[in-house]
Amino acid sequence: MTIAVPSLDTRRAEALAAYRAKGIPHRRIEEWKYSDLRSALDDDQIEHSDSLAWAVDAIPAGVAFFDLADSYDRMPGWVKQCLGSVSVHGAMDCAALAFGRTGLALHVSQRVTEPMRLAFSAHGHARLLVVVDEGASLTLVETQAAGGGLRNIGVEFVLGAGARLEHIRVAEEAADSVAVESVAVSIGAGAEYRAHFTSFGAKLSRVEANIVLQGEGAQAHLSGVDVLTDATHADTTTHVDHAIGNTQSTQLFKKVAGGKARSVYQGKVTVRAGADGSDSRQTAKGLLLSERAEIDLKPELEIFADDVKCAHGAAVGDLDTDSLFYLRARGVPEAEARNLLVHAFLADALDGIGNETLRGEVWSAVESALLRTGAA
Amino acid sequence: MLEIKDLHVSVGGKEILKGLSLNIGAGKVHAIMGPNGSGKSTLSYVLAGRDGYDVTNGSVLYNGEDLTVLPPEERAAKGVFLAMQYPVEIPGVTTLTFLKTALNAQRRARGEKEIDAMGVLRLVREKAKILNVSEEMLKRALNVGFSGGEKKRLEILQMALFEPKLAILDETDSGLDIDALKLVAEGVNTLRAPNRAMLVITHYQRLLDYIVPDRVHVLAGGRIIAEGGKELAHELEAKGYAHIVKDAA
Numbered sequence: 061m062t063i064a065v066p067s068l069d070t071r072r073a074e075a076l077a078a079y080r081a082k083g084i085p086h087r088r089i090e091e092w093k094y095s096d097l098r099s100a101l102d103d104d105q106i107e108h109s110d111s112l113a114w115a116v117d118a119i120p121a122g123v124a125f126f127d128l129a130d131s132y133d134r135m136p137g138w139v140k141q142c143l144g145s146v147s148v149h150g151a152m153d154c155a156a157l158a159f160g161r162t163g164l165a166l167h168v169s170q171r172v173t174e175p176m177r178l179a180f181s182a183h184g185h186a187r188l189l190v191v192v193d194e195g196a197s198l199t200l201v202e203t204q205a206a207g208g209g210l211r212n213i214g215v216e217f218v219l220g221a222g223a224r225l226e227h228i229r230v231a232e233e234a235a236d237s238v239a240v241e242s243v244a245v246s247i248g249a250g251a252e253y254r255a256h257f258t259s260f261g262a263k264l265s266r267v268e269a270n271i272v273l274q275g276e277g278a279q280a281h282l283s284g285v286d287v288l289t290d291a292t293h294a295d296t297t298t299h300v301d302h303a304i305g306n307t308q309s310t311q312l313f314k315k316v317a318g319g320k321a322r323s324v325y326q327g328k329v330t331v332r333a334g335a336d337g338s339d340s341r342q343t344a345k346g347l348l349l350s351e352r353a354e355i356d357l358k359p360e361l362e363i364f365a366d367d368v369k370c371a372h373g374a375a376v377g378d379l380d381t382d383s384l385f386y387l388r389a390r391g392v393p394e395a396e397a398r399n400l401l402v403h404a405f406l407a408d409a410l411d412g413i414g415n416e417t418l419r420g421e422v423w424s425a426v427e428s429a430l431l432r433t434g435a436a
Numbered sequence: 437m438l439e440i441k442d443l444h445v446s447v448g449g450k451e452i453l454k455g456l457s458l459n460i461g462a463g464k465v466h467a468i469m470g471p472n473g474s475g476k477s478t479l480s481y482v483l484a485g486r487d488g489y490d491v492t493n494g495s496v497l498y499n500g501e502d503l504t505v506l507p508p509e510e511r512a513a514k515g516v517f518l519a520m521q522y523p524v525e526i527p528g529v530t531t532l533t534f535l536k537t538a539l540n541a542q543r544r545a546r547g548e549k550e551i552d553a554m555g556v557l558r559l560v561r562e563k564a565k566i567l568n569v570s571e572e573m574l575k576r577a578l579n580v581g582f583s584g585g586e587k588k589r590l591e592i593l594q595m596a597l598f599e600p601k602l603a604i605l606d607e608t609d610s611g612l613d614i615d616a617l618k619l620v621a622e623g624v625n626t627l628r629a630p631n632r633a634m635l636v637i638t639h640y641q642r643l644l645d646y647i648v649p650d651r652v653h654v655l656a657g658g659r660i661i662a663e664g665g666k667e668l669a670h671e672l673e674a675k676g677y678a679h680i681v682k683d684a685a
C-alpha cells in the first residue's frame with residue numbers, strides 16, 4: 061500500500077511552523093484549561109531539550125525495530141511513510157515531531173503474546189511509532205521514570221484491519237518534571253486498541269489521546285487511574301472520533317487526589333454524520349482525600365449521527381461515610397476500612413488490564429502511591 | 437450485660453433520645469417497638485458507635501465497661517454487633533473477602549489467631565446453609581445487586597460468623613416478604629444462646645411472632661414509655677401507638 065504523503069523532512073518543517081504558530085499551550089486555550097503548560101515552561105526549554113532516553117528489554121519475534129536516532133538513509137520505507145502522518149495537531153505533538161530526533165519505531169507483523177516493555181527516562185523530545193499489521197497484535201508496556209525537566213513524547217499507533225494493541229502506560233511520581241505525551245491512534249476495521257493509563261503525578265503531567273475509529277467494527281477501550289498526593293498534577297485528555305458507523309468505544313477513569321494535588325479528565329467523543337450504530341460509553345469518577353485537592357472531570361459528547369448509543373457520567377466525592385461506618389462496625393479498623401474503600405473505588409478501572417501479571421504490577425505501583433497519600 | 441441509664445443523645449444539636457433507660461441480661465431477647473421518628477435507629481447507631489451521635493448525658497455500660505468511649509471497631513471486637521436496616525453496597529470488594537477481612541480484624545483485636553481463606557470459606561459455608569446464602573452470592577461484590585432479602589440474610593450470616601455477645605437488629609424485617617422474614621427469623625432463633633443478648637428493634641409486631649422476645653419496650657419521643665412481656669407487642673398491634681403514647685402522657 062502506498063499513499064502519497066509529504067516527505068518526513070517536509071512533515072517536520074510543517075510541524076515546526078505549526079508549533080511556532082501555536083506556541084506553548086496555556087490555560088486560556090479550552091483544552092488546556094486545567095493544565096497551564098506556559099507557566100510551567102518557557103520556549104527555551106522546549107527548543108533546547110534533547111537528552112531523552114529510552115530502553116526496551118527485548119524485541120520479540122514478529123516485531124521489526126528502528127532506532128529513530130539512526131541515519132535517515134537507513135530508515136525503512138514504513139517509517140518514512142508513517143512517522144508524523146497519523147494526525148499530529150497539538151502544539152506539543154508538533155514540537156515532538158519537529159525537535160525529536162530520538163525514539164523508536166516498531167512494526168508488528170504477527171500475533172505477539174509476550175508483553176514488550178519500553179521505558180522512558182531523562183528529558184527531551186521523542187517519538188514512538190507502532191505499526192500493527194492486519195491481524196497482528198502486541199501488548200506494549202510503557203513506563204515513565206521520574207526525571208526533571210520537560211519530557212515530551214509524540215506517539216503514533218497505526219492499527220491495520222483486525223489488529224490489536226494493548227497499551228499500558230505507568231508514569232512514576234515526578235514532582236519536578238513536566239511530562240506531556242500525545243498519543244494519536246488510527247484504528248482500522250475490526251481492530252481494537254485497549255489503553256490503560258496510570259499516573260502518580262508530576263509538576264505537570266498530561267496524556268492526550270486522539271483516537272480515530274476508521275473502519276467498521278473498530279473498537280477503543282480506555283481506562284486509567286491516577287493516585288496523586290502533595291502538589292502533583294495529572295491530566296488525562298481524550299478525544300475519541302467515531303469516524304464511521306458500527307464502532308465501539310468505552311472509557312473508565314478513576315482519580316484519587318490527596319494533598320494539594322490536581323487531577324483532570326477531559327473526554328470528548330465525536331460521532332460523525334452517518335456513523336450510525338456507534339456505541340460509546342464514558343465514565344469518570346474522582347475521590348478526594350483532602351480538602352485542598354482538586355479533581356476536574358469533563359466528559360463531552362458531539363453527535364452528528366442519528367442511530368447511536370452514547371452515555372457519559374462523572375462524579376467526584378469523598379469516601380462514603382455509610383460504607384466507612386459499616387466496615388468499622390464489623391470490626392475493620394478505620395485506616396484499613398479507608399484503604400479497602402479506596403481499593404474498591406479503583407478496582408474496575410484496573411480490571412481493564414487483560415494480562416494478570418501486568419495488572420498485578422500496576423496494582424502494586426498503585427498500592428505504593430496509596431501509601432504516600434496516607435489512604436493505605 | 438447491657439445497662440443503659442438516662443441516656444440523652446443529640447444528632448446535629450437536636451436531642452433525639454431524652455433519658456432512655458434499659459437493662460438486658462445475658463441470654464435475653466428484648467424488643468424495642470416504636471413509631472417512626474421515636475429514636476429507634478438513633479439508639480442502634482449510638483450503641484454501635486457511629487460518628488455524629490453525641491451522648492450528652494447518661495451512661496451505656498456493656499459488661500460493666502463504658503461503651504460510649506470506644507470506636508466502633510473495638511465494640512465489634514468486644515462482641516457488639518449491629519444488623520443494619522440498610523446494609524451498604526461496596527462494589528469492588530467480594531462478599532467473601534469482606535467476611536474474611538472483618539472476621540480476622542476482630543480476631544486480631546482480641547489477640548486470636550487469624551484464619552486463612554480456606555478456613556474462612558469452610559466456616560462461612562457451614563453458617564450459610566441455614567440462611568440459604570449461596571456460594572454465588574459470596575463471590576459477588578458485597579451487597580451489590582442483592583435483593584432486600586439477600587442483604588438481610590447476609591447480615592444474619594455475619595451475626596452467625598462473628599458470634600457476638602450483644603446483637604442489635606435494626607428493623608431487620610423492613611423490606612422482607614413473609615418467606616424471607618421467616619428465613620431470617622429462623623436464622624436469628626438458632627443464634628439464641630445463654631451467653632448472648634439480643635435487642636430487636638422494629639416498627640411492626642409481625643417480626644416478634646417469629647422472634648419471640650422476653651421483654652418488649654415501647655419507645656416514643658426519645659423515652660421508653662411502656663414495658664411488658666411479649667403480649668405488649670400484640671396490644672400495640674391491636675390498638676396502635678397513639679393509644680399507648682396517650683396513656684403514658
